Amino acid sequence: MSDEQTGGKSHMSDAAITIEGLRKTYRGGKGQPEKQALKGIDLTIPRGSVFGLLGPNGAGKSTMINILAGLVVKSAGHVSIWGFDQDKHPRQSRAAIGVMPQELNLDPFFTPRGALEVQAGLYGVPKAQRRSDEILELVGLSDKAEAYARTLSGGMRRRLLLAKALVHHPKILVLDEPTAGVDIELRQMLWTNVHKLNDQGMTIILTTHYLEEAQEMCDEIAIINHGQKIAQDSTANLLSRMDSRTMVIVPDSPIVDLPTTDGVEAALRDDGSLELNYRSAQTTAEQVLEAVRAANIRIRDVRTEEADLEDVFLALTAARADDPPADDHDQPRRGMHRVKL
Numbered sequence: 001m002s003d004e005q006t007g008g009k010s011h012m013s014d015a016a017i018t019i020e021g022l023r024k025t026y027r028g029g030k031g032q033p034e035k036q037a038l039k040g041i042d043l044t045i046p047r048g049s050v051f052g053l054l055g056p057n058g059a060g061k062s063t064m065i066n067i068l069a070g071l072v073v074k075s076a077g078h079v080s081i082w083g084f085d086q087d088k089h090p091r092q093s094r095a096a097i098g099v100m101p102q103e104l105n106l107d108p109f110f111t112p113r114g115a116l117e118v119q120a121g122l123y124g125v126p127k128a129q130r131r132s133d134e135i136l137e138l139v140g141l142s143d144k145a146e147a148y149a150r151t152l153s154g155g156m157r158r159r160l161l162l163a164k165a166l167v168h169h170p171k172i173l174v175l176d177e178p179t180a181g182v183d184i185e186l187r188q189m190l191w192t193n194v195h196k197l198n199d200q201g202m203t204i205i206l207t208t209h210y211l212e213e214a215q216e217m218c219d220e221i222a223i224i225n226h227g228q229k230i231a232q233d234s235t236a237n238l239l240s241r242m243d244s245r246t247m248v249i250v251p252d253s254p255i256v257d258l259p260t261t262d263g264v265e266a267a268l269r270d271d272g273s274l275e276l277n278y279r280s281a282q283t284t285a286e287q288v289l290e291a292v293r294a295a296n297i298r299i300r301d302v303r304t305e306e307a308d309l310e311d312v313f314l315a316l317t318a319a320r321a322d323d324p325p326a327d328d329h330d331q332p333r334r335g336m337h338r339v340k341l
């Protein structure tokens with residue numbers, strides 16, 4: 001790849017997307033104050049990954065994605081898509097990316113096949129290279145190919161938006177909340193296609209509020225909050241940052257005395273089981289069990305609960321609770337005092 005294509009940053013050429021100092025300030029209309037939706041984000045997304053962009057409502061995820069898609073004009077910063085600087089090479093950078101937006105913005109007078117043809121035309125895909133029927137098949141819309149968009153259900157509209165994002169064979173597919181409010185079948189279809197396209201080499205970027213989904217699907221995750229990136233790491237590393245563990249003991253007979261041992265916090269649950277919270281870096285499971293035996297509790301059953309992405313997410317977004325509340329989108333914050341990252 002030439003220096004020109006990479007905007008002078010050839011060492012970045014293995015990135016699908018490079019974002020530097022990205023800012024967006026929405027002008028406030030009608031007495032509304034302006035809104036700093038992105039406050040200087042740096043982000044590198046590796047090629048070939050399934051990359052998750054997570055953050056509470058109003059964090060700035062869609063703003064960022066819409067800037068990548070060329071739908072929102074950035075206020076400052078640099079964006080490079082597949083090595084093409086968005087400002088210097090708008091056509092090439094646009095051709096490298098397909099975006100399925102969060103909003104169901106479809107022209108009601110087009111049929112799915114018509115919409116795909118128009119989209120292919122916009123991207124300059126020659127007639128011979130168009131694969132509208134194949135794409136409709138992929139998203140499960142073949143039998144609706146000639147139906148007007150306004151007669152499609154919400155789920156069908158999402159399928160069509162995905163199809164539209166794929167017409168120009170983009171290197172990068174971006175999905176903004178693809179599974180919000182969709183049924184199980186559509187969710188399955190989406191994830192099957194994400195796996196399939198990623199296996200074929202497509203880089204996938206997605207936002208989701210289903211953290212389980214992100215945990216399962218994404219190799220790497222960035223968390224943004226109030227327009228700032230607060231974490232970026234492999235999913236495995238993010239999870240391993242959380243060393244809080246919970247052991248749950250089902251006792252043989254009702255518990256009278258709770259174990260008291262340093263580093264172990266004990267509490268009775270409503271169902272009579274005993275919850276023991278500890279940090280795996282400081283206390284071993286063996287020490288927890290010893291504390292249980294010392295309290296003369298006979299164990300009928302035992303299981304452990306590990307931190308999941310939701311815990312990581314809550315800990316990270318709560319860690320910024322000292323930030324002044326930026327807007328009315330502020331997430332209710334559940335205390336995660338036992339976790340310090």
Ligand SMILES: Nc1ncnc2c1ncn2[C@@H]1O[C@H](COP(=O)(O)OP(=O)(O)OP(=O)(O)O)[C@@H](O)[C@H]1O
Nearest residue numbers: 026035037056057058059060061062063064327329
């Ligand atoms: N067109 C706009 N004009 C003014 N403010 C906007 C506009 N679009 C978004 N915002 C504001 O920018 C901030 C970020 O919004 P954005 O839609 O990017 O968040 P998000 O992370 O995608 O949230 P969600 O999870 O709810 O989709 C919010 O405070 C929002 O109110």
Ligand SMILES: [Mg+2]
Nearest residue numbers: 061062063102
């Ligand atoms: Mg959004």
